[in-house]
Amino acid sequence: MSNSLMGDLKWRGLLYQQTDEEGLTKVVNDEKISLYCGVDPTADSMHIGHIVPLLTLRRFQNHGHRPILLVGGATGMIGDPSGRSEERQLQTTEQIAKNVEGITKQMQRIFDFETENGALMVNNNDWIGGMSTIEFLRDYGKLLGVNYMLAKDNVASRLESGISFTEFSYMLIQGIDFNHLYTNYGCRVQIGGSDQWGNITTGLEVIRKVQEDDEAKAFGITIPLVTKADGTKFGKTAGGAVWLDAEKTSPYEFYQFWVNTADADVIKYLKIFTFIERAEIEALEVSVQEEAHLRKAQRTLAEEMTRLIHGQEALDQAIRISQALFSGDLKALSVNEMRDAFKDVPSAEMPKEDKNIVDFIVEAGISSSKRQGREDVNNGAISVNGERIKDTQYIISAEDRLEDQFTIVRRGRRNYTMVKFS
Template sequence: MDLLKDLEYRGLVNQVTDLEGLTKQLEEGKITLYCGFDPTADSLHIGHLLTVLTLRRFQLAGHKPLALVGGATGLIGDPSGKKAERTLNEKEIVVQFSNRIKEQLSQFLDFEGENQAKIVNNYDWIGNLDVISFLRDVGKNFGINYMLAKDSVESRIQSGISFTEFSYMILQSYDFLKLFEQENCRLQIGGSDQWGNITAGLELIRKSTDEQEKAYGFTIPLVTKSDGTKFGKTEGGAIWLDAEKTSPYELYQFFINTDDRDVIKFIKYFTFLTHEEINALTEEVATAPEKRSAHRKLAEEVTKLVHGEEALKQAIRISEALFSGEIASLSAAEIKQGFKDVPSYVCEEEEIGLLDLLIASKIAPSKRQGREDIQNGAIYVNGDRVTDLEKVISKEDRIEGQFTIIRRGKKKYYLIKYSS
C-alpha cells in the first residue's frame, strides 16, 4: 500500500496544500521533508510522538526526514494553540533542552543507510541573522493583514500578543525556505495547529525563489480523546518520553487504560501494526471487549517503541505483581517505578513494630484502628497478609534492603523507605 493511503487509513491526514501534486511527487521518487520541535522543555511529550512517528513512516517508505530542533525559535515561543504569552527561557537552558531533544529524536529515526535522517538546528541560520537583513529580505514578504488572518495570531488579538510571538510565523517560514534551498526539502509536516505557519512558509518560498519545483504542506490531526479530556495529561501531569519524568510503567499504564472508544484510533496512530492486524483487533474490540487485547497490544507496542523491549518486560512485571499482590517478586528498581506516586514514609529505625509503623507513617489514624486493621486481615506487608499484632518489621522485610510495601485494604499502597 502506498504511503498516503496508509496515512489516510490511520487517520493521519488532516490538511494537504496540494494533495494531487504531493501524491505525484511521492510516486516519482524520494523527497526530503521536515518537522520542527521547539525545545520548550527538557523532553518531548507523548503529543510530539505522533509527528515523530509520521516522519518515521515517510522514512520507511523511502523518503528522507529532517528533524528540526528549534534552537532559535525556542527562544521566541510559538503562539499557536496558546492563550497567553509563553515564559521565555534563557539561551543556556534552550541549548540544554535542544541537546536532550536531539537524543530523543535519535531513538525513532534511522541515521544510517540510503534514507538516513538528519537533525538540523535553526539557530545555525537564524542565530547570525542581523535585524536589517531579516526585515529587508524576509519581513518584506509578509503583509500585516495576511499575518493577522492566521489562526495562531487572530486567536490572540483580544488577549494580547507581543511582537516577539507575532514574528514567530516569519521565523518558521524562514526555516522552510532555508531547508528548501540547502537540503532540497519539499515538504513540511506538523500538527493541525501549524497550518498557518506552514502555509506562510510556502508563500515565502514562492516569493523568494525562482524554483519551478513546488513545495508542500501536510498536517496531522491533533490527538483528541472521546471523553473530552486532553490527551497526554494525567493527574500527575504530562506524559513525557523521558523515562526519568514518566517511567515505562506509567507509560504502559497510560495506554492500557485507554478508553474503549479510542483504542483502535490510537493503535492506528502510534503503532506500526499492519492493516490486517489492526482490523483483527477492531473485530475483537467489537465482539470480545472484556479481553482487552487491543489495549494490551497498544500499551506493549508504544512502551517498546519508546523505551525498548527490556523496559516493556519490566512494566508488565510491575503490572502483574500489583494485580496479583505478589509485591516481593519485584526488584527495587521496579518498586521505584510502580510506587512512584504512592504516599511514602522514611523509617529511621532498624526494627519497628508493625503497629508502631502504621501510626508513624499515618497509614492508620490511631492505635485502635491499626489494631483492628491488623486483626481483620486488612494489612499486607510486601504482598503477604499479616494478622499478628506483635509483628516486627526488620531487615528481612526490606526489598533489596531499600523498601517495604504496606497495603491497607484492597488498593491503598504505602512505600516505606529507610534512612540507612
Template structure:
C-alpha cells in the first residue's frame, strides 16, 4: 500500500505539521486513533467542510481509527477562526437537530462497522457537565493570556472586537483534544488551516497535564481554492450542501461536472479516493481531449456516489442526459421540478389558453406573430413534447402534478410556468 503521508503530500493535503518526523515514526510503528471536529452550526455540512473528513477517511483506509467529534458544546459558542464577526448563538434544541443531520452524513463517508470502525463523539458529554470553577481551575490556569493573543485567529479580531466567549473557544477545543487523548487514546488532530491555533492549544494542554512521554500531533490541510482565485464550494444558487433537500443530487452532480479544466485534477486528488495512476491518466485526457470532459465526469460520479449513493447518481445522470438530448419525456415530474428549479419562471392562473396567447403571457415569445412562427417552425415544446399546431390549447392535462409546465423554445431556452 502507498505510504500514507507521501500520498497526502502528493494530493496537496499537507499544509502544516507540528512534528513531521515524529508523525511519520508513529504511523510506521502502530495503528492510531485520530480525530477531526465539526461544529453543528447547521443541520447539514457543505462541501467546504468535508476535506478534513475525507482526509480522516484516508487514514481509516490505512488501518487507523477515526474519531468524529461533533461539537454539541463548542457549537453553542462560536469559533473565531477565519471569522470577522460573532457567530449567531443557537438553542440546545437546534444544536441537537443539527447533530443528528451531520451524523447521517458522516455515515455516508466513514465505515463504522469494521475493526477500526469510526467512532462519533459529542463534546457536550464532557464540556456540558463542567462548571465554570472547574473550567478556570483545571484548564484556565494552564494557558497564558500572551500565548492566546499570539494566535492569528484571536489577534486578527482584536481590532474589530472579540467576546470572552469566542476568546475561550481555543482553550475549550484544547480540552477536547486532551479528553480524547485520555479516554480514546487519540494521538492526532486533523483540521483545516484555520484550525492551526486551536490544534496547537490542544497540544499545549496535553503537554501541561501529562508527563514528558505524552506524544500528540497536529496536521492541517490547506484551504481549497479555485485556480481563478474565487471561493470554492459555491454554486450560482449558493453553498453546495450534502443534504439532498438543500442541494439535490442532480445539482450536486452538476456542480462537480462544471469544474474548470484548470481545477479538475486538483479536485480529483483532494476529494476522491482514486489511485494515483487513475488520476494521472485522467490528467492526460484533460491535456489531449479536454472537450470529452472525462475527468469532470469521473469527479462528478465519484463525489455523487460517495455522498448520495448509486441510485441518486443514476438519477442525476438520467436527468443530465435528458436535458442534453432535449428528451424531457424520459423524466418524472419530480425530476423535472428538480432539474428546472433555477430556470426563469412565471406564474399563471389555472385556465385553458390557446398556445399563442399562452406563449405571449408566459413571456416565452415576445409577440403573437412570433409565437405563431415559433409553433409552426417546431421551436416550441411542452414538457418535452413538440407542439406545431397553432390551434393547440394548453389545458390542465399539460400541467405536471397540476403545478407546473416546462416550456422549451429553441434548443436551450427553458422556462417553468407555475400555476396558482
C-alpha cells in the first residue's frame, strides 16, 4: 500500500480515524468515487486551520476521484457544537450569504473544476432550507435515538455547560447532507477534522437507516488536529488567525508565517499542506538536519502555500518585499508594499510638521537621546524610507511622508519603526 493514495496519506500523517480502513482502501484503489468535505460559513474567509481536510480532498482529486465541496448555508444558521464549550452566536441570513460567497471563491483556488473529475460545489441550504419542521421530524427525527446522540463526544462534552436543541440537532442535519449526497451524487466518503467524527458517523447511520441497507458502502475519514512541536496553537500569530483572505492577512504576512516555521515543524507541514512528492520532502528533511541555516524547507513551504492560495503574482510580491527588507533597499517597494511589510513593526505617532531629523527620531522613540540621535545620524545608522541620512541638519518634511500618512525609519540593520502622522 506504500505507493497508493492511502499509503501516501498515512505517510503524510493525514489519517486519524477511518470507519472501515480495509473497505475504504479497496474502494479508493479499485474505483473512481465521489467524496465530500463541508465548511460552515461562520466567517467570510477561511483560515489555514480550515484547509487541511480540503487539501486532503484535493489529493483524492489528483488521483482521479471527484471532490464535492459543501458550503453549509443551512448548517451555518444552526451552529456546530463540535470543539466548542459554548453556543455559537447566530448570524443573519445576509451575513451567511456574504460568508458563503467569500468561502466559495477560496475553494475555487484550491480545486480543479474543469477536468472530467472536476470539483462540484453545493450548498446544503438548497435541500435543507425549504424543509418544514414536520418533514424534518417525521422523515429524519425518528432515525436516531436520543441516547445515541447523547453518547457522541461533541454533545456529551457540552451537557454540563449546556447545549440548545438547535445545536443538539446539528449532527442529524449533517447526516441528512451525507445521505443527500450519497443518494443524488453517489458520494461514498466524508472527510473532516478530528472533531467531526461524531457528525460523520451519524451521517453513516442516517444513510443506513434511510437506504434500509446495512451494507450501504459509505465511509468516513478524519484528519488529525495540526499541532506545533512547542505546544503552542498552530495557525495563530500575534495579530490573530492566519486568514486566506488577502484583505485580512496580506500575501506577504501569509508568506512570512510559513517562512518563520520552526525547524521542528517544517517537514511535518510540508507533508500536510503541500503536494510536493515524497522524495523532495525527504531531501528537504536532510537539508534541515545538515544546513538548517539555509532554511530551504521553510522557503519551499512558504512558496508552495502562497502560490496555492494567492497565486504566482502575489508570491513574487511577497518575495520582493522580503528581499527588500533583508537588504534594506526599501526604494524597490511601492507604498502599498511598504504598508504591508511594516504593518506589525513598532510604530509612533507624530503631528504633520517639518522637523529636524535628530528631534524626529528622539520624539519617535527611535533614539534614546539627542546625543544618541546625533551619533546615529553621523554614523549612518538612520535611514528614512530606504534613504540613508547622514546630515544632522536634515529636515523631515512632507516629501518624506508616504501618501502623507507614514514614514519608515530604520535604525541599524533590522530595527524598523513606522511613524504615523495625525
